[in-house]
Amino acid sequence: MIKRCMAVFALFSATAVAEPRPAPSRPAPKIAGTFGFDVFQPKQKCAKVAGALLTKLTKGYRCTEAGNDGQTGSGVVSVASCTVKKGAGSEYMLFTTAADCNKERETQLANAE
Numbered sequence: 001m002i003k004r005c006m007a008v009f010a011l012f013s014a015t016a017v018a019e020p021r022p023a024p025s026r027p028a029p030k031i032a033g034t035f036g037f038d039v040f041q042p043k044q045k046c047a048k049v050a051g052a053l054l055t056k057l058t059k060g061y062r063c064t065e066a067g068n069d070g071q072t073g074s075g076v077v078s079v080a081s082c083t084v085k086k087g088a089g090s091e092y093m094l095f096t097t098a099a100d101c102n103k104e105r106e107t108q109l110a111n112a113e
Helices: 002-018 051-060 098-112
Strands: 035-038 061-065 078-084 091-095
Touching: 035 098, 051 061, 091 098
Parallel strands: none
Antiparallel strands: 035 091, 061 078, 078 091
């Protein structure tokens, strides 16, 4: 009887160890106070993420930290990317400074021509 209990215990222990742990959820990046523009509308000027734009991005968009160390086409580093949750055709790139935001926006405009 003890051997059976030990076998069952060993089976349950092995199963618990074999199951992968869920990936820890990453907190959303802090976007308030950054500067961004919609990459699908690069003619639109960069805007500070505050007020109505902050509300728009936190409620209707999914924001993630910038991948690949945040490198962009212009060479400046982006902080985050916010993609619209429903539908398509809107994605904001966010930057620490207005100058970085404007440089990337102008680069995208130049490459679109």
